[in-house]
Every structure is written in C-alpha cells, then in structure tokens.
Amino acid sequence: MIRAAIALLAVLAALPLFGLPEYFLHLGIATMLSAVACTGWAMMGRFGLVSFGHGAFIGIAAYTMALLWNYAGLTPWIGLPAGVALGMAAAALLAYPCFRLRVVGHYFALVTLAAGEIVRILIVALRNITGGSLGMTPRLSPDNALAAMQLGKHGFWWLAVLVWAFALLTWWWIDRSMSARALTAISEDEDAAASIGIRVTREKMMITLISAGFAALGGALGAQYRLYLNPESLAGIGISLQIVFGALAGGMYSMLGPTVGAAFTIALEETLRVSFGTAFIGAAPLVYGVLLVLFILFLPRGIVGWFERRR
Amino acid sequence: MDPFLLEAIVNGILLGGVFALPVLGLNLVFGVVDVVWLCYAELVMVGMYCVWFLHTQAGWPLSLAFAACLPVVAMLGLLLHLLVVKPLLGSPPITQVLATGGVLFILQGGAMLTFGTDFRSLGVEMPPMEVGEIFVSGTKLVAFVAALVSAAGLWAFLKFTYVGTAIRAIARDREVMPLMGVDPQRIYLVASAVGGGLAGLAACLLVVQLDVHPFIGLSFGPITFMICVMGGLGNMLGGFLAAFLMGVIISTGGFWWNTEMSYVVAFVFFIVVMFARPRGLFAR
Numbered sequence: 001m002i003r004a005a006i007a008l009l010a011v012l013a014a015l016p017l018f019g020l021p022e023y024f025l026h027l028g029i030a031t032m033l034s035a036v037a038c039t040g041w042a043m044m045g046r047f048g049l050v051s052f053g054h055g056a057f058i059g060i061a062a063y064t065m066a067l068l069w070n071y072a073g074l075t076p077w078i079g080l081p082a083g084v085a086l087g088m089a090a091a092a093l094l095a096y097p098c099f100r101l102r103v104v105g106h107y108f109a110l111v112t113l114a115a116g117e118i119v120r121i122l123i124v125a126l127r128n129i130t131g132g133s134l135g136m137t138p139r140l141s142p143d144n145a146l147a148a149m150q151l152g153k154h155g156f157w158w159l160a161v162l163v164w165a166f167a168l169l170t171w172w173w174i175d176r177s178m179s180a181r182a183l184t185a186i187s188e189d190e191d192a193a194a195s196i197g198i199r200v201t202r203e204k205m206m207i208t209l210i211s212a213g214f215a216a217l218g219g220a221l222g223a224q225y226r227l228y229l230n231p232e233s234l235a236g237i238g239i240s241l242q243i244v245f246g247a248l249a250g251g252m253y254s255m256l257g258p259t260v261g262a263a264f265t266i267a268l269e270e271t272l273r274v275s276f277g278t279a280f281i282g283a284a285p286l287v288y289g290v291l292l293v294l295f296i297l298f299l300p301r302g303i304v305g306w307f308e309r310r311r
Numbered sequence: 312m313d314p315f316l317l318e319a320i321v322n323g324i325l326l327g328g329v330f331a332l333p334v335l336g337l338n339l340v341f342g343v344v345d346v347v348w349l350c351y352a353e354l355v356m357v358g359m360y361c362v363w364f365l366h367t368q369a370g371w372p373l374s375l376a377f378a379a380c381l382p383v384v385a386m387l388g389l390l391l392h393l394l395v396v397k398p399l400l401g402s403p404p405i406t407q408v409l410a411t412g413g414v415l416f417i418l419q420g421g422a423m424l425t426f427g428t429d430f431r432s433l434g435v436e437m438p439p440m441e442v443g444e445i446f447v448s449g450t451k452l453v454a455f456v457a458a459l460v461s462a463a464g465l466w467a468f469l470k471f472t473y474v475g476t477a478i479r480a481i482a483r484d485r486e487v488m489p490l491m492g493v494d495p496q497r498i499y500l501v502a503s504a505v506g507g508g509l510a511g512l513a514a515c516l517l518v519v520q521l522d523v524h525p526f527i528g529l530s531f532g533p534i535t536f537m538i539c540v541m542g543g544l545g546n547m548l549g550g551f552l553a554a555f556l557m558g559v560i561i562s563t564g565g566f567w568w569n570t571e572m573s574y575v576v577a578f579v580f581f582i583v584v585m586f587a588r589p590r591g592l593f594a595r
Contacts, residue, residue, distance in 0.1 A: 050405045097586040106347055110540045112586050118578045119534045125571035215396060237533060241412050248409060282423025282525070289416030296410040297398055 012161050016154045025153045027270060031263045032160035033222040038246040038258035039167045040214025043174065044207045045244070046252045050105075052240045053094070053112030055307035056119040057212040058219030059235025063123060063130060065220050066138045066229050067149070071129070076138070076149035076224055084216045090115075091212035092205065099201045099208075104190075113237060120236030135230035149224055151256035156225050163221060164259070167214050172256050174210070179203055214244065249295050251302025260303050320447040320559055325447070327558025328455035329516060331462055333535045334542070334550040338511030339465075340388075342482040342545030343502035346396050346407045350415035350507045352532030354391075354507060357418055358384040358514025359523040363431050373435065381511040388507020392499060415528070422525040430522040454516040461512050464506075464550060469547075474501055482545060528557035534561075534574070543591025553592060557581075 005184020016025055035239055041054050064083035068074040074082075094115050097103075103111055117282035130136055142149035151159065182203045185193040194200050219239070223229045232238055242265070246256050268291065299306050331398025337351050348354070358380045365376035395414060399407045439446045469475035481488050481498045489495055521527065538557050542549030557577055584592055 045405075048403075048405075050408075094582070101586055101589045103585055103589045106408075106544060107585065107589060109405075109539055109557055110409065110536050111345075111582055113533060114537055114578045114581050118582075121571050121574050121578070125569070125575065237529065241409075241415075244409060245412075248406075281428060282420040282425075284420065285416045286420030286424060289413045289418075289420060292413035292416065293395055293410050296406050296413065297395070300402060300406055 009161065009165055013158060016157050022153055025157055027266060029153065029156050029160045029225055030222070031259075031266045032164045033218045033225065034155075034243075034246060034266060035259040035262035036160075036164050036167045037215045037243050038218075038219030038250070038262045039164075039171060039255075040211045040218060041243045042247040042252035042258045043171060043214065044211040045205060045247055047116075047183040049204065049208065049211075050109045050244075051208075051211075052109050052237065052244065053114070053116040054212065054215040055116040055219075055235045055237070055240035056094075056112070056245050057091055057216040058239060059084060059116075059119040059123060059231065060090050061220040062223040062229055062234050065224065066133070066136060067129065070136070070139050073113040075147050077147070080149070080217070080220055080224070080265075081295035083220055084213055087216035087220075088209050088213045090119075091208055093206045095205060096201075099204045102190075116236050116240045120231045123231040123235055130231070131229075133231060135228055137228055138224065140227070150227065160221065160225075163217060167218075168255060168259075170210060170214070175255070176206070179206065183207055245292055247302075249260070249292065249302055251305035254304045254308060257302050257304040264303065278297040314445055316563065316566060318447075319562045321445060321447060322451070323559030323562030324555055325451040325455045325558070327555030328437075328458040329451075329513070329520070330531070330535060330538055330554040331458050331551050332509050332513040332516065334538045334554045335462060335465060336506040336513070336541070336544055336545060337539050338547050338550045339478075339502055339509070340506040341539070342547070343478055344392070344396060344400075344499050345485070345581030346399075346404075347411070347536070347544075348391070348506070349408055349412040349536075350391070350418055350528075351405075351506075351510060352528030352535060353415050353418035353422075354384055354387055354510040355514045355517060355531075356394055356422060356523065356525070357387060358511045358529045359518040359527070360426055360431070360520075361511075362515060362518045363433055363523055366433060367431075377515045380515055381508050382513030384514060385504045385508040388503045388505075388510065389500065391507070392503035396503070397499070419525050419528070426525070428525060430524045432522045433518050435519050441453075442545060447572075448520075450519050453518060457512075457516055461509070465509070466547075467530055474498075474591075478502055536576065537578065541581055541584050541592050543594045546591060546593055549591055556592075581592060 017030070037054070037058065041051070044051065052217065061080070061083035063242065064086050065076050065079040068079040069076055094112065098108055098111060124132050141150060145151065182193065182198045184199055185198060187204060190200055219234060223234060246261040246265045247258045249264050250259065251257030268288060269284065272287055276283045295302070301309065333351060333355060337348060340346065340348055361380045361383050362376045364550045365371040365379055366373050371379070391411070391414060395410050399410055435450070439448050440452065469479055477488070477493050477498050478501065481493065481495055485495060495500065523566050534557065539550050541557070542551070542553035560580055561573045564576040568576070588594060
C-alpha cells in the first residue's frame with residue numbers, strides 16, 4: 001500500500017519531464033488543487049457536517065496572501081500559511097459557537113452559507129484595496145519568480161502534487177485515528193456519543209479546522225497559480241457549491257473520491273468550454289446542473305463509491 | 312426624526328414585504344416536505360423572465376402576463392418535486408439540498424441560453440408618492456400591499472380549507488397523519504405547487520422593481536434562506552416577521568454605511584441571532 005503510494009507519487013512527479021503538453025499540465029494543476037479543496041471539504045462532509053461556506057475560508061486565505069504580497073511585499077511562501085491560518089481562525093470563530101450551541105443540520109449549512117456571502121461582499125465592498133468585483137492580480141516579479149511563488153507550470157505541478165499528497169495522507173491518518181470512530185458516532189447521535197465520553201465539540205472543531213485549512217490551501221494556491229483573484233470565484237455561494245459538488249460527484253466516503261470528482265468536474269467544464277465556447281453562453285452550467293442532478297439521483301455515493309460497491 | 316432615516320425605515324418595511332413571499336413559499340415547502348429548495352430564488356427568476364417575455368416580447372397586457380406567470384412557476388414547482396425531490400425523499404438532507412442546487416445551475420444556464428446575460432427591464436414605473444416629509448416609490452408600495460394581501464390569502468387557505476388543514480397537520484406530524492387517512496404524497500404535491508405559485512407571485516412583484524438577469528437569484532436567494540432560518544425553518548409567522556426585520560436592517564444599514572455593507576451587517580446579524588437562538592428567533 002505504502003509502496004504503491006510512493007510509486008504513484010513518483011510517476012506523478014515525473015510526468016512533466018516526459019514532455020506533456022502545457023495544456024494538459026495546466027489541467028492537471030487545476031485538478032490537483034481543486035482536489036485538495038474537495039478532499040478538505042469531504043473530510044467533514046462525510047461525517048454529516050455539511051458546510052456551504054468553505055468559500056469564506058478560501059477567500060480569506062487567498063486575499064490575505066495576495067494583499068500581503070502586493071502591499072507589504074511579503075512572499076507568498078509566508079503569506080500563504082498566514083492566509084490559511086487566518087482562514088482556519090475564521091472557521092474556528094464560526095464553528096465553535098455553532099457546535100457549542102448545537103446549530104446542526106440545515107441550520108449549520110445555512111449559517112456557513114451566510115459566512116461565505118459575508119466574505120464575498122466584504123471583498124467587493126473593500127474595493128479600494130481588493131479591486132472589488134473586477135478582481136486583482138498579484139504583482140508580477142519576473143526577476144524574483146521563486147520568492148514570489150510565480151513558478152510556472154512545472155514548479156506548480158510539483159507543488160500541487162505535494163499538497164495533494166499531504167491532503168490524502170491527512171485523510172488516511174484521520175481514518176486510522178480514534179477521531180474517525182468518534183465522529184462517526186457523533187454523526188449518528190450526538191447525545192449518545194457524548195454519553196459514552198466522546199468530547200463532541202472538540203472532535204467536531206478539530207475536523208472542521210483541518211477541513212477548512214485544506215480548502216483554504218487548495219483554493220489560495222489555485223489563485224496564486226492563475227495569478228488572478230476574484231470574489232465570485234474565491235468566496236461566496238458559487239465556489240462553495242462547486243467544492244461540494246466535486247466531493248459528492250466523486251464520492252465523499254472514499255479517500256480518492258473527491259479527487260476523482262475534481263477531475264471529473266474540471267474535465268466536464270473544459271469539454272463544455274471547448275465544445276460550446278462562447279457561442280452558447282449558459283450551455284455549460286445547464287449541462288453541469290443536469291449531470292449533477294443525475295449523479296445525485298442515480299449515483300448517490302459518487303463515482304468511486306459506485307465502483308467500490310460493484311466489486 | 313431625521314426624514315432620511317424615516318425614509319430608510321419605511322423603505323426597509325417595503326423591502327420586507329418583497330422578501331416575505333419567497334420566505335413564506337420556502338417555509339411552506341420546508342415545513343411540509345422537509346426539503347430546502349436551494350433553487351427557490353431561481354424559480355422567482357424564471358417567473359420574472361416569464362412576465363417580461365409575455366409583456367414586452369409577446370405584447371400581452373401586464374395583467375395577463377402576471378396571471379400566466381403564476382401557473383407556469385407553480386408547474387415548475389410541481390416538476391421540481393416530481394422529478395428531483397420525490398425520488399430523494401428517503402435520502403439524507405444533504406443530497407436533497409444539493410440536488411436542488413443542481414437545479415439552480417440548470418435554471419441559471421437555461422435562462423442564459425434563452426435570454427442571454429443582458430439586464431431586461433419591464434419598463435413600468437409609477438411616480439413616487441410624497442407622504443408627509445418622505446418620498447415612497449409607488450411601485451414598491453403597490454408591491455408591498457400585494458405581498459400583504461397574498462400572505463393573508465395564504466393564511467386563509469391554510470386556515471379555512473380542508474387541504475390547508477391537511478397541510479398544517481402534515482407539517483406538525485408526518486408520522487401520524489397517514490394513519491388518519493391523509494395521503495402525504497398528495498399533500499406534498501399541493502405544497503410544492505403552492506410554493507411554486509408563491510415564487511411566481513414574488514416574481515410579479517419583483518419584476519416591476521428590478522431588471523431581470525440570469526444571476527438575479529443569487530442577489531436575493533441567500534438573504535431569503537437566512538430570513539427563513541432566522542424565523543425558524545417551517546415557521547410561517549416567524550419567517551414573515553423576520554422578513555420585515557431584515558428589510559429594515561438592510562435599509563437602515565444602507566442609510567448609515569452603503570448598500571454592500573448593509574448586507575454584511577444583515578448577515579452578521581443573522582449569524583449572531585443563530586448563536587443566540589439556534590432554532591430561530593421565534594422558536595418556542
């Protein structure tokens with residue numbers, strides 16, 4: 001198992017050396033980074049903690065990183081961890097009262113949705129420094145590309161694979177820990193779980209922080225890779241739902257599910273974009289929506305879940 | 312009192328009237344079917360396009376376009392229930408919510424494909440009225456009164472008709488009612504159609520005030536959900552009152568800061584309320 005994982009990583013890391021076309025490398029980076037966010041979401045989603053607000057954490061992390069770089073000249077190598085930490089702090093601020101006061105189910109989902117919208121609107125409203133709806137670009141620094149984390153495709157591919165491997169490793173580690181059992185019990189019945197000595201709030205906080213951290217990491221790295229930040233694509237209901245759909249399409253109960261889901265959604269978006277172009281604006285979300293509904297109706301455990309059941 | 316502040320408060324109450332109808336519709340569906348329609352604001356959007364198309368493109372009189380909009384959106388609500396919600400009734404709430412989220416994309420994409428991304432205006436405007444020291448938009452006032460009348464109509468329907476009683480009973484206890492000879496599936500259908508119809512009504516009131524475009528649902532959808540949750544999901548009266556509270560908060564927030572910050576204030580207020588009263592402001 002471990003040997004297979006190392007071999008897979010080696011193959012992935014070597015891929016760009018075999019003259020893979022830039023375009024496919026670009027798709028690969030986008031997939032990997034989106035997979036990190038989806039995997040992060042699924043870490044809590046699979047225990048029944050449904051958040052529609054992961055966009056909030058991504059937005060905070062990405063904008064913190066980019067603003068620190070543009071205004072303070074702080075390298076994203078420090079700005080990114082700082083942004084992710086800030087995103088996790090926001091998650092803690094939001095989640096702790098929710099868990100203490102038993103805001104669960106639909107209520108929790110909608111509170112997190114509000115959080116995502118707050119961040120989106122704040123970014124738009126602070127347009128003097130964030131550029132508002134027009135978005136912003138991190139200052140380009142061709143002389144000092146490494147320090148500015150403007151790595152080009154090869155560098156970003158390796159970074160993305162590394163971060164993705166870290167996310168999967170964390171998933172595997174959580175799966176083997178007592179916390180996974182505790183959280184399963186909590187998702188079945190909180191009171192019963194508490195009565196056998198599980199620290200409900202603490203377990204939920206831990207998984208939420210990890211989950212928010214990975215979503216923020218994947219999302220902010222994606223923004224750094226594209227060198228473009230936009231409130232609609234980094235915060236708010238749109239990105240939050242996209243992450244959830246990615247996780248769900250692939251299957252949020254298996255380790256590789258969210259990755260498969262991310263690959264699927266990006267492949268789908270690209271196919272739709274290439275085949276329809278700008279001729280039929282709207283065809284893409286339409287097909288996307290239809291496929292998602294069909295997925296939920298007929299493959300409720302996602303692509304990977306379906307394969308696992310057939311075996 | 313500062314006349315501008317007074318004007319902001321009055322406008323907030325009028326705005327609350329606009330929020331009230333979608334909130335009632337969502338609450339009705341949630342209370343009865345126990346599913347959150349994430350695409351509710353998009354149903355309203357379809358209704359707005361329907362009125363716009365019939366009036367400005369097909370040349371129907373406005374009243375006829377309004378009359379046609381209601382059954383169209385009610386049908387849409389029925390279809391949504393039959394095709395998407397019904398097969399998922401036994402699944403976890405998350406999958407139900409996400410499926411209606413998929414419908415959100417379908418409706419948005421469909422609207423973009425059919426009507427493009429331009430802002431479409433109905434071109435109906437009534438002169439502002441001067442009441443005492445303040446000006447009130449005529450269209451907003453008419454929409455507000457219409458919203459109140461519709462809410463009263465809904466109340467009467469739930470209170471005095473047989474089907475309405477059955478709906479309230481199902482919302483209260485969905486295990487016992489089937490034993491009393493009520494077929495829940497039929498009640499779900501009725502509730503979905505009425506919920507859709509309310510979205511159609513809201514569309515009629517909104518289309519005279521706002522330009523319609525494919526993403527308009529995102530501008531008032533989230534706030535609608537928040538109002539519902541604040542009033543207590545499924546609690547019609549709570550949602551109705553919360554709509555006015557939220558309207559006034561947004562409007563006066565816009566008076567003190569600006570429109571965007573007023574939404575931030577409203578969302579923060581919502582989160583604080585959730586912490587203070589996790590089951591809604593008016594939970595018993």
